[in-house]
Amino acid sequence: MDSINISQAVIKRLPRYYRYLGELKDEGIERISSRELSELMHVTASQIRADLNHFGGFGQQGYGYKVRNLYDEIAKILGLDKSHKLVVIGAGHLGQALSNYVNFERRGFHILGIFDRDPKLVGKKIRDVYVAPMEELEDFIRCNDIDIAVLTIPKTSAVEVAKTLVDCNIRAIWNFAHVDLAVPDDVIVENVHLSESLMTLSYNLSRM
Amino acid sequence: MDSINISQAVIKRLPRYYRYLGELKDEGIERISSRELSELMHVTASQIRADLNHFGGFGQQGYGYKVRNLYDEIAKILGLDKSHKLVVIGAGHLGQALSNYVNFERRGFHILGIFDRDPKLVGKKIRDVYVAPMEELEDFIRCNDIDIAVLTIPKTSAVEVAKTLVDCNIRAIWNFAHVDLAVPDDVIVENVHLSESLMTLSYNLSRM
């Protein structure tokens, strides 16, 4: 239970364990050994045991892991037992797509506001939320205690909006803009750079 | 110039170098040293030089790198000098968002077809392309020499569709479904698991 100093490599693997355990749970499987899980996921059993042991001894010698229990423990580790308040900034195609995605809601990520500077989009209803003008963003974040901002705007505006977000004491930014945001250490930035993912694919394609 | 056996860690960094070099180029900057670039990107100069040297000696001692030249070389390494033919499978919100994204087109990723099994979406026009029914997918891929399939459908159908794609000799799958696709070694899969990205963010948030 290091709590601090767990490498991002380990963290990035947890959601995948979580997904497999969820599927096992849904299939009604109650226990699983690290070896069985390793064969399912195509990773080493050593890695699974080492990864999990960063957070505690969830298994039992001679038995393995209780699927349900491990599933719940990983949820807690990932903070999925708590709910989060989000705003989506940029109501273009991608912003709308993310706002419409019901699974985030199910996991406790609640989209309370959607903002855009384009007057043509303001007022549009996306699921239960009306797109609001950018001018209302700051007040909204402060008044509604928003944790996470989803940035789906072009990179030029993203840098500027990120500054505003930091001023509003946002805690995390899920950044889809193709730019590296400079924020204080206590603000978390998780980047999704789709074009970089596509370029990686392109590279691997060209080496075939 | 190893050509083969370059680690994915190196590959994943190339698009970021490419982005910074593109910006420098647009600013009219002609040369840059690894040290200058390292300060800009917050990585070590050693890493930049080592990464680039996997692909050739693009620099010049005592001078540094020519921005324009290095930009073009990385484009070639990433296969961005060639054009690619894509189909988008799943015309839901995310499929539409990706189909509408003009920057992919600019980089030579041409979306030639969009498919969905929902009759309500079939016939809908997204930019220049009409959504076609899933029944036409196989013939379309074969007749149009499609390289890349973008999978934006739920995970249950994704596994099955991936099999079809493999049968059609697709070369690469850009997979947005929350599932690990089992494909032969010569088919490339690049995953974008948005929910895993959000969980990573959630983890980091809960440790603050």
Added chain:
DNA sequence: TAGATTGTTAATCGATTAACAATC
């Protein structure tokens, strides 16, 4: 030439894996 900076080696650091004692 002198100064600067690359390309590359060797040293370091960190992550993965094999092995096994502990123990259910």
Added chain:
DNA sequence: TAGATTGTTAATCGATTAACAATC
């Protein structure tokens, strides 16, 4: 108890970085 499998250590592997000779 005997068998199984964890938790954890030690060995291995790979990636990063510091250092510097080569050279523009």
